[in-house]
Amino acid sequence: MNIKRISLYPSVASIISLSLLMSPQVNAAAENAGEFYLGAKTGWANFDYCESGDDCDDDAWGGSVYGGYQFNEWFSLEGGYNYLGKAKASNSTQGYLESKVQNGELGAKFDWNLTSAWNLFGKVGTSYNDIEHDLSQGSNISDNNWSVMLGAGVEYQLSHNWRIRTEYQWFDDVGSSSVAKSDVNYLSLGLSYYFGSSESAAPVAAATTTAAVVAAQEPEPEPVVAEEPLPAATLSGHAFEHDSTELTEEAKTTLAPVAEYLNQRPEIKVDVIGYTDSTGSAKYNQKLSEQRAQAASDYLESKGVDESRVTTIGKGEENPIADNSTVEGREKNRRIEVSYK
Known part of the structure; x- marks a missing residue:
């Protein structure tokens, strides 16, 4: 039988374009290396x-597992098993x-991180x-x-452990007999689970909930009077929510004595320096x-510290204080x- 080629490339291009429009204009941090x-x-x-x-039914629903x-x-x-369904055809000369x-696949997957949540990927194998x-x-053959396998897709990181993906794959010349040999196009939607620990989502959520309960039950405490001299402060680890520039309650607690100290000593100025991994x-x-x-500076100013001080x-990724090749090291470098000056 002759090969009829139906291109799915416009569909894949539409999916990729939509993801780019939806994504925020920042680059991604790879959270799952080594998992x-x-x-x-x-x-x-x-x-x-x-x-x-x-008379042809050349479309089918398929399902896959992968890892x-x-x-x-x-x-x-990445490897996996694909059940690609059944294709049916009949004509007056060759019958039904x-x-x-079904197949098993093995290939290399290459990611291009677009944001902290979105990334494109390509596969070859x-x-x-x-x-x-x-x-x-009545015969069975x-x-x-x-076959060569090529693929491309888009992933969205729901959390540290979960990603959702949409993917297009092309399998070249599936089958070798004279009965039927076909290219197979496969467009799918999937869910992935990464076996690693979330850096801070659960502790931050618990700390925020506890702080809210205590605030509702107890009267507002008197302002903390900072002792002199107050050492410089460092915010790292749980200072920010995932994919956010908003300070956590833990970070605000660390900065509150700094604001009190600066309000008591109006002649002192302060440098607020940000670093990444x-x-x-x-x-x-x-x-x-x-x-x-700037988020830390805005908090100090909200507590009465004049902007001019x-x-x-x-400083971006300059001056690392730990090894950027490990999850723990990257967490320390994001600070x-x-x-004071």
């Missing part, structure tokens, strides 16, 4: 093997044909295909072969460090330092 993941997906498979004269290991922020090795296709052909005369581009890291340092500085 294993598992996932499942389902979607639409299209078989390009029907002739123009066939992999994220080596770093841009590369992972039904082909059931191979698949081992198992095809069962049922013919109208089994067929197996290897090395994940992402240097340009983005510079911008993010400035935004987070606060100098806000962003705000407050010093």
Whole structure:
């Protein structure tokens, strides 16, 4: 049979364009380096093997399970099993044909981080295909072969552990028999789980809830009088919510004595310096460090410190104090330092 090719590229391009429009204009921090993941997906498979004269049902629903290991922020090795459904065709000369296709795949996955939540990815690898052909005369033909696999898609990070993905895959020349050989297009929607620990979501949520309950039950305490001299303050770890420049309650608690001290000593000025880890581009890291340092400065000013006494500085990924190749080191390097002058 002749091959009829139906391109799904416009659909994939539309999905990618929509994700870019929805995403905020910041770069991504890869949270899952060094972690294993598992996932499942389902979607639409299209078989390009029907002739123009066939009565053809060349679309089917498929399902998959997959897993992999994220080596770093841009590369992972991924394998999986795909059930691609059944394609059916019939005509007056060759009769009825039904082909059931399933395969196993292995490939390299390359990520391009767009934001802290969105990333594009591409895949290249191979698949081992198992095809069962049922013919109208009652015969059954089994067929197996290897194919080239190419893929592309978009992922959205719901949390540290969960990602949702939409993906397009192309399997070249599935089947080797003269009965039917087809390219297979597969468009799917999936959910992945990464086996790693969330950096701060649960502790921050618990601390915020506790603070709210205490505030509701107890009268507002008297302002804390800062002792002199007050050492410089460093905010790291849980200073900001995930994918945010908003200070957490823990960070505000650390800054409150600084504001009290500055209000008692109007002749003293302060530098507020922001730093990031090395994940992402240097340009983005510079911008993010400035935004987070400004959030700390804004808090001091909201407590009565005059703007002219606060100098806000962003230094991006400069001056790391820990190893950026580990999750713990990156967490320490994402910090705000407050010093007096």
